[in-house]
Amino acid sequence: MMKKIFAVVLCLLLALPLASQAAVFNTDHATAFMSSRFNCGCTIDGSGAMISRYGLVTAAHNLYCYQHGEKLKSCDFYFGAKSANSCWYKYDGKFTYWTYEDFENGYDSTNDIGVVIFDAPVGDETGWFGYWVGSDRDLNEEYTHVLAYDQYRHMQDLFEIQYVYSSTELYWQGWLGGTAGGPVYLWGEGMEYPMVVAVYTAADNDGNGYGRRLTADVIQDMRDHGAFR
Numbered sequence: 001m002m003k004k005i006f007a008v009v010l011c012l013l014l015a016l017p018l019a020s021q022a023a024v025f026n027t028d029h030a031t032a033f034m035s036s037r038f039n040c041g042c043t044i045d046g047s048g049a050m051i052s053r054y055g056l057v058t059a060a061h062n063l064y065c066y067q068h069g070e071k072l073k074s075c076d077f078y079f080g081a082k083s084a085n086s087c088w089y090k091y092d093g094k095f096t097y098w099t100y101e102d103f104e105n106g107y108d109s110t111n112d113i114g115v116v117i118f119d120a121p122v123g124d125e126t127g128w129f130g131y132w133v134g135s136d137r138d139l140n141e142e143y144t145h146v147l148a149y150d151q152y153r154h155m156q157d158l159f160e161i162q163y164v165y166s167s168t169e170l171y172w173q174g175w176l177g178g179t180a181g182g183p184v185y186l187w188g189e190g191m192e193y194p195m196v197v198a199v200y201t202a203a204d205n206d207g208n209g210y211g212r213r214l215t216a217d218v219i220q221d222m223r224d225h226g227a228f229r
């Protein structure tokens with residue numbers, strides 16, 4: 001019981017900066033289908049989630065080619081995508097980004113998380129999730145949603161109990177047929193907004209899904225780069 005009360009109070013505190021958002025929050029609108037092209041010529045489809053007015057979190061391998069370690073050449077963001085031709089809001093303007101893994105030695109899920117900071121206040125159009133840097137005890141055995149667009153830009157939604165895998169990763173037993181980088185979030189009783197706790201990164205051959213946790217350093221780096229203006 002204590003744990004639940006603590007979680008609700010903490011989330012209410014973290015939700016305060018969201019007060020300027022539109023009254024109706026739509027998780028799909030705050031989640032982007034990403035079309036990424038890399039300098040090596042590879043392309044990849046991904047997902048990403050707004051967690052502030054300017055900042056989006058996604059998998060690192062949507063920003064660096066996981067096969068060649070090459071940087072992004074360009075990326076378009078389709079928020080609230082419905083099909084190849086329809087979305088709530090498209091962003092193809094300027095942005096900066098960084099990751100915590102650049103895949104110089106092949107794919108590794110451990111730090112497969114990256115951040116995009118848009119030059120424009122994209123969140124004014126899309127809304128944004130809250131975020132929560134939870135401890136192992138807070139996050140273990142919580143039910144979370146995992147959102148991601150599939151290759152046809154249809155939203156996939158998995159609701160599953162998750163477990164802490166390591167200091168940077170979560171896992172759950174369930175296959176999500178979508179692209180990587182979408183939000184792993186809690187939206188419990190008493191929470192006004194859903195709270196992103198990780199980004200979806202990968203699935204293994206046994207049907208387990210993995211997420212890279214939002215850690216304090218990621219949030220601090222975003223703050224230092226003006227994501228929470």
Ligand SMILES: [Zn+2]
Pocket residue numbers: 038040041042065066067068069070
């Ligand atoms: Zn490549």
